[in-house]
Amino acid sequence: MAKQMSILPFTGKLGPLIGYKRNGQYFLRSMPESVRQTTATRRASRRFGIASRKGAFIRKAFYPQLDIHCDGGHINRLNRILIAAGDHHAAITGFRFNQHAGVDRFFTVAPRLCNNGILHIPAQTIAGYKGIAALEVKVIATRIDFISRQVTGSETVTLMIAPDTTFQETNVSLDVPGQGSLVVVFQVRAMYKDGPSRGRQYMAADIIAVAAPQVLRYAKKRRYPKRTRLLPNLTYTYVYPAIIQLE
Template identity: 90%
Template structure:
């Protein structure tokens, strides 16, 4: 490892050298002559590739709807979570796009997704925050088909809540039809009188629920009435032995 002392430092590959940045300083290292991969490293590389592609897909699905600044490490955090989760997408529940603040700072009683597609926000006391005129709550529901990597549909709902008040129980209907998993993000940000706060302490966006794809209801087996076959009536003739009278 060598420190770059030039006026114009660089990052990336340059001939046999690789430039990179660490803790605000630029360094150099040489490329290895050859890379030998074992079966285990190949499997790990394949898992990382799958997770990173899936992570990029999830981020792009939510970026257009998010109104907060994500922290600088959210990409790596999401990739690590996906590597361990595999196809168990429910493990995404609790992921924070801003690791510095979660929605529990504003809502001590967490919202929950009911089986009928209703997001229930329980009644609770909302704390007051100095200088804050309101809290903006935005619910983002996106149905994602992870198999085909398609965003089937999205729906958002926004609420304005006064701080330092008692919040009444509220239900939000999340009607996003189609195939795929329903991923729900709960976003909260503080609003001043002249606009939203840019402080990371007053911006939160967490994945609060991942509903598995609905199992299609197979058509009921058609039943037919029992078929009755009418046979023609038969007449039987029996032959009896002759009766012999003895004299």
């Protein structure tokens, strides 16, 4: 590992050298002459590639609607969760785009998504903060098809809540049609009288729910035994489902 002392430091590959940045400083390392991969390392590399692409897709789906600054490590944190989760996308529930503050800082009783698509925010006491005039709550509901990697629908709802008061329970309808999983982000920003706070401890955006896509189930049509025409002057004994004729 060598430190870059040039006027124009670089990152990435340059000939046999690789430039990279760590803790605000630029370093160099040489590329290995050959890379020997085992079956396990190839499998791990494949999992990492799938998770990183999926993580990039999730971030890009929410970036345009987020109003907070994400922390510098949120990309790697999301990738680690996705690597461990595989196809279980519900594992990203609880992920924080800003690790310095979560929704629980402002709402001690967590909101929850009901089966009917209603986000229930329970009644609770909202704490007061020095100089904070209001809390801006933004609910971002986005339907994501992870198979085709498409955003099939999105909806946002914004509420203004007074701090240092008792909050009455509220239900927010999240009607987002389309295919794929419904991913819900709950964002909170502390607001001064002249605008939002820039302090990282006064802004939060968490993934609070991931609802799996609905699967249509078709009921099988009940089949009944075919009716047999009875002949006159004969005695029949019925044994379900067949009919046996007696002489």
